[in-house]
Amino acid sequence: xxxxxxxxxxxxxWSLAVFVFGIFxxxxxxxxxxxxxxxxxxxxxxxxxxxxxxxxxxxxxxxEFRARTAYGLxxxxxxxxxxxxxxxxxxxxxxxxxxxxxxxxNGLPDGVIYFCAVVTLIALIMALIRRVTHPVLKLLxxxxxxxxxxxxxxxxxxxxxxxxxxxxxYETLLALHILSFEVLLVWFxxxxxxxxxxxPVARGQTGAFYARRxxxx
Amino acid sequence: MSKDDSIEVxxxxxxxxxxxxxxxxxxxxxxxxxxxxxxAVIAETLGRARRPSVIYLSYxxxxxxxxxxxxxxxxxxxxxxFNVMSLDYYETLQAAAGTAAEAARHTAMKxxxxxxxxxxxxxxxxxxxxxxxxxxxxxxxxxxxxxxxxAAAVISVGTCAAFGGIPHASPDPTGAVPVSQVIKxxxxxxxxxxxxxxxxxxxVLAHYLTFGSIPELDHLGRPKVFYGDTIxxxxxxRPYYDAGKFAKTFDDEGARNGWCLFELxxxxxxxxxxxxxxxxNQGTSxxxxxxxxxxxxxxxxxxxxxxxxxxxxxxxxxxxxxLGAAVVAGAAIGVGAAVVSRRRQARADRKKQP
Numbered sequence: 001x002x003x004x005x006x007x008x009x010x011x012x013x014w015s016l017a018v019f020v021f022g023i024f025x026x027x028x029x030x031x032x033x034x035x036x037x038x039x040x041x042x043x044x045x046x047x048x049x050x051x052x053x054x055x056x057x058x059x060x061x062x063x064e065f066r067a068r069t070a071y072g073l074x075x076x077x078x079x080x081x082x083x084x085x086x087x088x089x090x091x092x093x094x095x096x097x098x099x100x101x102x103x104x105x106n107g108l109p110d111g112v113i114y115f116c117a118v119v120t121l122i123a124l125i126m127a128l129i130r131r132v133t134h135p136v137l138k139l140l141x142x143x144x145x146x147x148x149x150x151x152x153x154x155x156x157x158x159x160x161x162x163x164x165x166x167x168x169x170y171e172t173l174l175a176l177h178i179l180s181f182e183v184l185l186v187w188f189x190x191x192x193x194x195x196x197x198x199x200p201v202a203r204g205q206t207g208a209f210y211a212r213r214x215x216x217x
Numbered sequence: 218m219s220k221d222d223s224i225e226v227x228x229x230x231x232x233x234x235x236x237x238x239x240x241x242x243x244x245x246x247x248x249x250x251x252x253x254x255x256x257a258v259i260a261e262t263l264g265r266a267r268r269p270s271v272i273y274l275s276y277x278x279x280x281x282x283x284x285x286x287x288x289x290x291x292x293x294x295x296x297x298x299f300n301v302m303s304l305d306y307y308e309t310l311q312a313a314a315g316t317a318a319e320a321a322r323h324t325a326m327k328x329x330x331x332x333x334x335x336x337x338x339x340x341x342x343x344x345x346x347x348x349x350x351x352x353x354x355x356x357x358x359x360x361x362x363x364x365x366x367x368a369a370a371v372i373s374v375g376t377c378a379a380f381g382g383i384p385h386a387s388p389d390p391t392g393a394v395p396v397s398q399v400i401k402x403x404x405x406x407x408x409x410x411x412x413x414x415x416x417x418x419x420x421v422l423a424h425y426l427t428f429g430s431i432p433e434l435d436h437l438g439r440p441k442v443f444y445g446d447t448i449x450x451x452x453x454x455r456p457y458y459d460a461g462k463f464a465k466t467f468d469d470e471g472a473r474n475g476w477c478l479f480e481l482x483x484x485x486x487x488x489x490x491x492x493x494x495x496x497x498n499q500g501t502s503x504x505x506x507x508x509x510x511x512x513x514x515x516x517x518x519x520x521x522x523x524x525x526x527x528x529x530x531x532x533x534x535x536x537x538x539x540l541g542a543a544v545v546a547g548a549a550i551g552v553g554a555a556v557v558s559r560r561r562q563a564r565a566d567r568k569k570q571p
Binding site: 028092 | 480487532544548562
């Protein structure tokens with residue numbers, strides 16, 4: 001068994017197993033937590049709409065803080081959107097998703113994917129630079145932040161090296177790319193990357209809470 | 218024609234012109250990606266050389282490699298056999314049989330000890346002391362080991378000889394192994410493929426016969442001149458891959474338009490071979506050009522890498538049960554954590570009450 005066989009076989013199986021195990025553990029544990037019953041009379045209805053509104057509104061810069069948050073937001077948007085395009089637009093990735101879920105769609109040309117991957121990588125590097133240079137953010141950052149950055153950037157770097165056939169033989173680069181993604185899968189439920197699933201839950205909860213009180217944040 | 222004749226003398230005796238010989242040398246130089254001036258060097262070297270002895274052994278194989286070899290067009294096997302080398306033992310092509318055939322092998326080995334070229338196709342079964350393949354009462358392992366002792370170099374032709382191939386595939390009931398696992402003290406050149414491209418076989422033979430040395434090899438012991446690039450890198454359908462245009466089935470519009478076969482399981486991106494450049498049947502075509510994805514047959518363990526029709530970017534595992542168990546275990550622990558949290562909360566609430 002060579003490295004690629006390992007990456008496509010046992011490593012993929014067990015990383016996916018850890019991923020779904022962790023996801024179900026975290027989500028079930030959080031969603032079944034005790035909630036204090038709210039006995040107050042609601043001032044307004046439409047908790048669901050309020051939840052959706054807050055999820056979107058809090059992802060957009062507030063005018064008052066725009067100058068201070070513009071850099072971070074722009075960079076964050078760049079790599080989040082870039083990652084989404086690369087993950088869900090590249091045909092080999094779509095084939096993997098289809099093999100796992102049965103869902104498939106048409107992909108984008110490779111040139112578009114390569115461009116987005118480069119933009120994503122640049123944005124990730126800019127985000128890291130901000131994290132290590134910003135006086136407050138630097139103090140707030142811990143191992144989880146940096147390791148989550150590494151496991152996010154690694155598949156992008158190895159993916160670009162793979163399509164460029166740079167640094168090693170193609171099958172070795174492909175194996176490293178798949179393995180780096182599998183490390184991300186294993187880390188995802190247990191680190192800050194879990195915000196991908198918990199962020200809508202947390203913001204939605206806050207939005208529903210405010211909506212009940214007639215507040216439109 | 219005496220075996221002691223130089224190649225030039227043997228050619229003259231057969232009435233083959235100098236011009237025809239030079240054409241052969243030019244074709245060989247071109248095939249080996251050598252500069253045109255090397256054709257003259259090849260001609261001069263071969264012209265003076267004594268025709269070397271070649272012993273060709275066949276074990277766990279389907280004779281597909283031999284069939285391929287006989288279809289080489291440049292240089293042709295006949296050209297190599299009659300002009301450049303002395304093929305002293307090859308069960309598929311020789312007229313002799315039984316005791317006479319074995320005697321021919323022993324004679325060739327004795328007369329050319331230390332100088333002959335040993336070509337092997339097929340895997341070597343080592344299970345049950347080699348009982349799965351015997352010739353004239355001798356096991357394949359013993360014949361190969363004995364013949365390799367006097368060989369100048371060993372050439373493994375085909376994926377079975379190079380990497381074990383189909384006989385070595387799981388569950389490998391005969392304990393089949395490649396030649397390189399049996400012969401450790403001689404240079405072994407692997408010419409993989411199921412079967413290998415015929416011109417690659419004859420090209421490597423011609424290289425050895427011309428220069429007296431083995432060509433530069435990759436980490437799997439294959440000549441870089443033929444196995445330096447992937448099929449994908451040299452594929453004429455590569456632009457469709459880059460443009461994101463893929464055939465989804467073997468009879469859809471994409472397939473009819475000749476789009477990339479990656480989604481249909483083509484293993485071209487991880488397969489190193491000369492199919493896309495040298496092609497088959499006198500440069501007519503190769504599997505992808507004929508509408509089927511590359512199987513990756515020149516790579517080790519290609520038979521055990523999952524379905525031929527499964528895209529390379531997908532997994533090769535079968536673990537639905539493991540994933541199901543992971544879901545159940547994750548949910549169970551999550552529920553347990555929530556229950557513990559709720560109890561703590563209830564206890565805290567009770568303590569707060571006056």
